[in-house]
Amino acid sequence: MASVIAADNPGAAVLLMGNEAVARGAIEAGIGVASAYPGSPTSEILPAIADVSGERDIYVEWSTNEKVALEVAAASSFAGIRSLAVMKQNGLNVALDFLVNLNMTGIGEGGMVVFVSDDPGAMTSGNEQDSRMAAKWFDNPLLEPENAHEAKEMVAWAFEFSESVNLPVIVRGVTRLCYTRGNVVLGDLPAGMRKKARFSDVWDMYNPTKSKFTATPSPVAHRLLHEKFEKAREILENAPFNRYSGPDNPELLIIATGVSAAYSAEAVDVLHLKERVGLLKMGALWPLPKKTILQWLSRTKNVLFVEEMDAFMEGSVMELWAGAGLHDGGIRFHGKCSGHFPPCNEQGADLVIKALTDILKIEHQLIDADYKREAAEYMRLVPNRPINMCAGCPHRATYWAIKNAIALDGRNGFVCGDIGCYAMGFGPPGFFQARTMHAMGSGTGVANGFGHLGRFGFDQPVIALSGDSTFYHAALPALVNAVYNRSNFTLLILDNGATAMTGFQPHPGTGVLATGEPAPVVDMEALCRATGAEVMVCDPFNLTETTQAILTMMKKNAGVRVIIMRHLCQLVKVKRKIAPRYSMRVEPEKCIGESCGCDRLCTRVFGCPGLMWDSRAGKAMIDEAICVGCGLCADVCPAGAIRKEEVH
Template sequence: MTTTSQAWHLDAPGRRCMMSGNEAAARGAVEAGVQVVASYPGSPSVQVLECLAAVAREREIYAEWSINEKVALEVAAAGSLAGLRALAVMKADGLNVALDFLTTLPLSGIRGGLVLIVSDDPGAHSSVKEEDTRYLAVPAHIPLLEPTTPADTRDMIAWAFELSEKCALPVMVRLVTRICHARGNVTLQPIHAGSQTPRFDPDPGYITAARFHGRAHERLDNLLPLYAAAPFNPYTGPADPELTIVAGGVSHCYALEAVERLAAGDRVGILRVGTLWPFPEAPVLAVLRRSRRVLFLEEIEPFIEEQTKLVAAEHAAELGPLEFLGRRTGQVPWVQKARGMGEMDPDIATRALAAALDIPFEQGATRSAEAQAALDDLPMPLRQPSFCAGCPHRAAYWAIKSALAMDGRQGFALGDIGCYALGVMPTGYQAIRTVHSMGSGVGLAAGFGKLRAMGLDQPVVAVIGDSTFYHSGIPPLLNAKTTGADYLCIVLDNGTTAMTGHQPHPGCGVDALGDPTSAMPIADLVRKLEIPLTVGDPYDVHGTVAAILELLQRGGLQVLLLQQPCALQALKGDKRRKVTVDPERCRGDACGCGRLCSRVFACPANTWDSAAGRAVIDEVVCAGCGVCAALCPEGAILVEPPQGDAHAAP
């Protein structure tokens, strides 16, 4: 078995590799002969396109980071309509952006296989919310599949392309965080290189019309025989189980683990539902006929539970009385009490099964008492999410918070999604007061900025990152321009899509393969909109405060572009400025600002020497930005120029 993921793209049938779910998804697409792939970076599935971009030249695949998810789906759909197999990848939030276009495709139909990977994030590990996208496949009238393991992901993605071509519909494959980032053994299958020459046949064309609604339903109905022959809805367990678990996705793995932990294999059957829509009635009916009690395990919402109950209601006379155990009946909690999230885990699954079978179970019982006690006694420091050391966003928020306070009119700042969403945290000085979706801060400000005539006398500031500006910030800013909205839009430009791993955006001048491309700087866009523009450096914190104050007093629609590279990219260089603390100048606890550098400014590089009672700089993580030196009231923090750069600014 190959243990490194570097071999996932080799044409070596039968070879076993250890892959993540994202790598397995990319492998399935390569094996199916994908020729076009487009995505907007979003965790947890951001690595799918990165994997495909890494082999794009070798495999003659067109791969792009699109400006947003709707455009990504449109680019992939163009490949499909030209007869190529195409893939679009996005997270749950991105499907909301692409949904308008997605719901038209089943009415027009497609040509080459078109697969849409959507990654949900149960537990909101890298998102601001949980969202169950399975429900969106229903009104979109598209097939929905859900794998359970990385190996299953490879199989299902490859099959999804075939399914799409047979039904002339895009096929949605739902991944979740625990699949995307999990690793497992995957056996490689032959790669079928995409060799189709693209050609669009305009006759009869692909037109969306309401009269084609019935045709979309017919295409879905035609899938059920294909589902019956597919290996993705297996039942395992006794022929006459005391209880049957119906599970989907990664919850199927938890069901297997729960049965094993409770040694209940002779009492419990398990049905895995992998083809979720149209709902596979035949295997579900077979389970209902053999079992009087059914337990549902899934995340985030009770989608399978609800669909199964509809099937049971339609066949009530045949099936007789049934007992359903799940989220709607209370046996499975809607959310984890500790986090308030709908993510499933092995302990939740085991507790639910143990209660249903009346088997005693105590969480953690598989560990020894001594080991559990040692874990309970282990001191774990509480750490809030924080900006990286030297992050220009920290300096920007310090300036925004300070300027609004100095302005004195109770102004407020609005934000949205990205690294800069940490502005809601104490470590971001709670500088922004709203976080909803990408670009929403600029859109909300366009609304607030029209309330002057009604008596709103508070200054309004919108904060948006550079990648988000391209994604969804331009339309609301243009709206504000045409309506005459009064607010200050601050664009935090760190030159990359930092939150998801430094993918390029239209301002970077490179594409997904790293090749040079035509860049469209934000400053040029704003100037072409004829909106007043000020460009600043967030590390010049005093200058930024002054600029914000001036723009707030000036009023009207203004854009302040704060430019400084992402600190993580700066750390890769060898010209970081060295920052030190002069212990003679540092007043320690006597500092009138209450340890401004380490406690208030709270950069991770600004630490505290408790023995000496003085501040100290952690040189390992310090990015050398020098903001703390500008803020220190005693001038105790010193910034040296990097080696070979005697003219560097202090």
């Protein structure tokens, strides 16, 4: 099927996910390079571009981390070719050190857009953060779209903007934008020959400060940045993404950014407040378009800020108002400062309705209270559905082996966890084994530190975990550090052949590029051996051997030991149509249920989704709609009631 992302059908309305709309906007702007590290909620952008990279002549890459991705994109802009770098909020943190220097030098003649998505509610993340703060912190232009169509328009526009101010432009999304599908009207695709890439900067030996692409001397570069910033502000005063709707002198002015503008519009609509409340929808945020904002502040006595995460606009507008000497006007500000919105989590139109009814003292009954009461009583029937690893997931096998090895070792060993599906190991899916979990690569980094505490009496064995993609991203420097500084721990690299949690993207160890073309394999095992660590490879589905291997490595108690746990992600197996290895069944006469003494080890502790507890029969059973025939549970059942049979 031809990709709708590349459809040459200007004016047509199509349903696109926010992420696809970002990709389409970049393609309409004629980008030549796109780079990213996978990170939900942005993971779908690069693959959408990769799908059409041949026909649109775009170089795409999955970079090993976000800093490298940003550097790759920047070089393209330096040589006059438009570029897009994509990352989630955590990725921005990784890339920041380059970005804070890049805005000092500027980007050359090719426009550059950095699409960063935050994740209010941490639906696909370990943290919540408001990346907009970075734009204010180190002076970078910032835009934030409301929906998929605007995301496409805004990304395309951002390239022009970037070129006219010679700065990278951050476009900020949130999960709800990235993962909402909406109508997008396609624009024109670029036609004609792409211009030749050329790095035209000439170094002058008599004036070594002449290069545009060195961030020094910084006092000069920093002053120039602020000059550019004033030009950027003028452009944003007239940007098409800031719009006002409502009465000329609103009783209450809502200032809302991004998706919150849509929630606000709906709340005003539901409460029939169009005659009383004005909505200033802001998409061009930074540098703050001061004139636009002051103009609307002068027409109201009440302002409500609606934005997710931090009080970015709220704080900035209040600063502006105080600094402009207008506080005699007596505006009351509402938002996070008044407690109407929390500084965390996702917030929808319901919360805006609540804020409006409170501030304007109006009554509104949206829901039938009787129905709500009746429904609430039935909610006692609704159990929580804990998150879990998939049926057949190799991480479950690894964690089972770890749990047993730590118990057999008996010295209160523990696991320093990391980012990926296996991050669930802090809870029931990993039998509560992961005890620390922070950023990409931090499992190995933190284990480095524990490994030096022996001199203070620390005697617990430490196991660090790293996914395969995480290994290349950030664990490798920590491994090198560990060997060099003679730390003491066991690193388990969970090599499931893909960046699984974000959608099975390839990485340097897979031999495949972002485009699906073959690539050299950067051999993980050889890399680890080259550091000087002791290395072995296990298949975690060989439970006994794997448990023994972990135990042996733990007991060595000196130096850095690496075990590569190699088994393909179950979902990748499904994609590649790799047939189930076993057919599974529970022998009812052997499963003695509650009287077994195992306390339902299979369904209560092991917890594979493919195993069910039949409470009427008091026995375990296989859910054939979910079981993928990995065979692991047969090795776990103490009664030997779960049988596996090789499928031929």
